[in-house]
Amino acid sequence: MDEQWIPARAGDTLSSVDTPALILDLDRFEANLTRLMNAIHGRSVRVRPHAKSHKCVEIARRQIAAGAIGICCQKTSEAAPFLAGGIADVLITNEVVGQRKTARLAELAASYPAAKVGVCVDNAIAVAELARACERADSALDVYIELDVGHNRAGVTATEEVVALAHAIGMHRKLSLRGLQAYFGNAQHRRSTSERRDAIATATSLARRAKAALVEAGLPCDVVTGAGTGTFMLEATSGVYNEIQPGSYAMMDVDYAKNETEPSWPAFEQSMFILTTVMSRRKDAHSDRATLDAGLKSFSTDSGPASPAFAGWQVRAVSDEHTVLERHGAGNELALGDKPLLIPGHIDPTVNLHDWIVAVRNDRVEAVWRIDARGAIF
């Protein structure tokens, strides 16, 4: 979208921000960054936050300033703005397949020779493609073998496959095997900590076995990386994982707020909201409804809709550009033109719908950050 539609300028009051807009409460956001680093302080575990959650170079810079060693991305086009923005260590936690895509990745790595660029593989054909692309572009890639530790989405399962892939990677001088990607995605959202403990215990044992097989074969496995906001305390204390990849922790969402947690785990606060406007209001014998100017094009509904950050209202319907709230018990009044805040249901695909993050402290806009990798699906 055109720059002229930027929703706010530094110095604006929160109530003057155009809507719908993503609002980042800076005090809470900064506290979340600190909470994560404190939680793993003293352990030999590195933090590599997942930038697919925020897609914003300025947030990545702040995560690194807080102690992260680099970031994760999911796509080559997503990695590009972070490398351009000076983030010097980027791991694509995903397979990159096909001649066009491997060529783009190898060329991107060639453009930033001082940066570390990593990628995952689960197939020997893809290894050969990556190697050829790197030869052509004269660039080097760090390579991680993706292990399917229960997510059942990508990755190899058998230990022999891991070793065979490692040998295949070892044949190419432009590819350096760094270790294992062992992410158990859907374990993040299992509600009880015991379910998550069980899932990560399985993942850890699979990762331990794969690592042992690599070491025994004299192959490198310096890094075992994975974990997300829902489980990273388990991976961080597993004795096997030495790198964690949480993303949502910095912003949070309704879905993560539903997770049971443990007293010794950090309690992240909701720091990101969607500012909306009441664009239609009806209050009569038949209805007590406030219709907001944000819908499916301002938040994702895959994990449920965004929900009011205030009492007395619940979501009755969501359409492309509208959310209809209905009165539900005592709470705030809403009048035409009011600007209520919603909490995103699922943060990653919600951020991806926006072009700007409005960073706010004490109801005053401190900065507006571009969501640099918005729509970076290639």
Add this chain to the structure above:
Amino acid sequence: MDEQWIPARAGDTLSSVDTPALILDLDRFEANLTRLMNAIHGRSVRVRPHAKSHKCVEIARRQIAAGAIGICCQKTSEAAPFLAGGIADVLITNEVVGQRKTARLAELAASYPAAKVGVCVDNAIAVAELARACERADSALDVYIELDVGHNRAGVTATEEVVALAHAIGMHRKLSLRGLQAYFGNAQHRRSTSERRDAIATATSLARRAKAALVEAGLPCDVVTGAGTGTFMLEATSGVYNEIQPGSYAMMDVDYAKNETEPSWPAFEQSMFILTTVMSRRKDAHSDRATLDAGLKSFSTDSGPASPAFAGWQVRAVSDEHTVLERHGAGNELALGDKPLLIPGHIDPTVNLHDWIVAVRNDRVEAVWRIDARGAIF
């Protein structure tokens, strides 16, 4: 997203297009435009397609070349690229509320004095705001009173409210009352034609009554506008509606394909697809799965996920950047690097996730069109 990530160039073969990409089958698309115009041929009903579905100036131009009189939008920022692209008749089928938003709309209308720009109202406060903004910007707006005909999202219900609002609009020389917006959104997706017939019969009777009240009070009501892809044949033959607003008809989706239809209604074909790549493949005793490189950031799931445009596979899981297909009966084989097509579950929020439409004829890229109003939420 940066121009360098454009997924295709004119002349490319379909199989060389980068993924995930929105593919428009031009033969089917053009046939859909013709089907709509043929279906209402000879009736005194104008076609004003909803551009919130495609957000693409080039598609709007082709709809107008096929006989449409203009387009609908939902937001001021969405209307802007269409006006800039030469579309001279744009109706915002939505309320615009708040000083900042009304000022932007009035300024936009001032920038295109030769164009007709319309907006909806359901509240006297908003009418006064719009009038002040137009006075300041020295611009004029067409105004439509939104009638709640069953959608229960915005709009007034009582005939007296319609007449009172019409009087309020009439007090302002920069605002011209044109008629009624009477859209029954959720009726579009009721599965049986009898349910849709009942819904539109109710809507028509409410619109007829409101129009009669305006005429009786000596107030203007030249246009009764509304309808979508699921019901427009009912509004077009109602004797009350004289303008229809279908959007999805040009592209279609899984959700609309589930609607029962009638032999005399046009049979629109699926013309838009999501091209993907098989980025991981597993086939062993435990699993027969193909993982695609498109997920929640390439299609919306509010009406169910995108689904394979081919036999033998079904969607097992969708995450941010992945869709996992599982073998389900006989059908195509899928190998690593293959590029299968998916059919969007819900077309409007899916298009909004992309920056380009790759227009294809006979497996050859004919053009790549920018989705000009992608992310235009303000």
